[in-house]
Amino acid sequence: MQQIKTKVLIIGAGTGGYVAGIRCGQLGLDTVLVDGGDGLGGTCLNVGCIPSKAIIHAASKFETVAKAAGDGTLGITASEPAIDLSKTVAWKDGIVRKLNAGVAALLKKARVKVIKGWATFSDAKTCTVRTDDGDIRITAEHVILATGSEPVELPFLPFGGDVISSTEALSLPSVPKKLVVVGGGYIGLELGIAYRKLGAEVAIVEMADRILPLYDKALTDPVMKWLETHGVELYLGARAGGFGDGKLNVTSRDGEPLQLDADKVLVTVGRRPRTKGWGLENMGVAMAGPFVKTDNRCATSMKNVWAVGDLTGEPMLAHKGSRQGEIVAEIISGKDRVFDPVTVAAVCFTEPEIVSAGLGPDDVKGRNDVITAVFPLAAIGRALAIEAGEDGGFVRVLASKSDHRLLGVQAVGQHVAELSNSFAQMLEMGAVLEDVAGTIHVHPTLGEAFHEASLRALGHAIHI
Structure with a gap:
């Protein structure tokens, strides 16, 4: 058996693992990266963030052309569009391949040795990797665990055939006539909305009393409005059951048994850390529920074993894992680093999009020391000029009454995902309302709504 000894061993090539590898290489650390999952870039690049946004983009283009059919829109007319989803998927796959190659080139440049295979640990610092060319010990x-997460499977709706996870939903050969989405969180809604735009009849079954239960109602109301306007069937407070003969059993909020016709059932009830099948139990690390327990340095309870990304708990977001990967690499190289962000902003790519950074209204409920101000996108010229001002979108700021320190920023509306970095930056820098108000925001842009919301919190918004 081939034997390798290295300074740093990284398990998992997702956004946490490959970024850790590149940074280790930049710092001159002898590094081996084991890719045993979806490929370089992990879930995000291969079957998550990137391909889903590609499909969402294609769906929005299709919808735009469809609006121009018949009487037209904005003076533009077009013939009734058609979609060959297999060609759309091929285009999406081309983007993934290009990014895979880019990650491979970056790892090679950083002199990271990449091994394709499945690692199994016998102790905290030793693993055997099963590859096509034989086993490698x-x-x-140092070991960095970056194994990521996987879709949660329901015991009565196991994946297979016409019951699919988000992975399969991104590679369907054709648009299903009837799609039922089980789970009204961000993954289910992103994909459900995309397929509705592509012409599928879509129903959503959610156990909670409303969609996107992790976001406050004001943020989700515009999404609800879109779903209702576009004929998406909503079964809230409902429970899914078994599936067979093209029908999904559902129990309604009132206990009424229903059967929903479905060509495909997309199950998106969450993700869980990938902790099984690679010998985690042999490593002696402490757990925090289903997650690997870490401190603010991403260190586990075992000396020189680190964990990053979805394996470490919520929020399970790619950009969190990437930052943790950078920090761990720098700690191993001798730098003094901690993972202690003010915020990890989150984006929901629904229609319209939702952004949340820092504290929201539910987090400060009952407090009288917080200023909250909302500015509607309907009062922003750029929003109106790109048809993004009529869906109830807004930017909201929360700040401390005593010193005007920003506590949180949220937005809902078309294209507001691009505001997320500005929100996070202001929070991370400890900005006060006067900092945002005193920054000259470019006109005409959607970002002016952040400026105006801050002015409004100070009592002197200009355009409302």
Whole structure:
């Protein structure tokens, strides 16, 4: 058996693992990266963030052309559009391949040795990697665990056939006539909305009393409005049951048994950390529920074993894992680093989009020391000029009454995802309302709504 000894061993090539690898290489650390999952870039690049946004983009283009059919829109007319989803998927796959190649080139440039195979640990610092060319035993001084997460499967709706996860939903050969989405969180709604735009009849079954239960109602109301306007069937407070003969059993909020016709059932009830099948139980690390327990340095309870990304708990977001990967690499190289962000902003790519950074209204409920101000996108010229001002979108700021320190920023509306970095930056820098108000925001842009919301919190908004 081939034997390898290395300074750093990284398990998992997702956004946490490959970024950790590149940074380790930049810092001159001898590094081996084991890719045993979806490929370089992990879930995000291969079957998550990137391909889903590609499909969402294609669906929005299709919808735009469809609006121009018949009487037209904005003076533009077009013939009734058609979709060959297999060609759309091929285009999406081309983007993924291009990004895969880019990650491979970056790892090569950083002199990181990449091994394709499945690692199984026998102790905290030793694993055997099963590859197509035989087994390799690797011993490392430092181990970075970055195994990511996987879709949760319901025991009565196991994946297979016409019951699919988000992975399969991104590679369907054709648009299903009837799609039922089980789970009204961000993954289910993003994909459900995309397929509705492509012409599928869509129903959503959600156990909670409303969609996107992790966001406050004001943020989700515009999404609800879109769903209702576009004929998406909503079964809230409902429970899904078994599926067979093209029908999904559902129990309504009132206990009424229903059967929903479905060509495909998309199950999106959450994700869980990938902790099984690679010998985690042999490593002696402490757990925090289903997650690997870490401190603010991403260190586990075992010396020189680190964990990053979805394996470490919520929020399970790619950009969190990437930052953790960078920090761990720098700690191993001798730098003094901690993972202690003010915020990890989150984006929901629904129609319209939702952004949340920092504290929201539910987090400060009952407090009288917080200023809250909302500015509607309907009062922003750029929003109206790109048809983004009529869906109830807004930007909201929360700040401390005593010193005007920003506590949180949220937005809902078309294209507001691009405001997320500005929100996070202001919070991370400890900005006060006067900092945002005193920054000259470019006109005409959607970002002016952030400026105006801050002015409104100070009592002197200009355009409302």
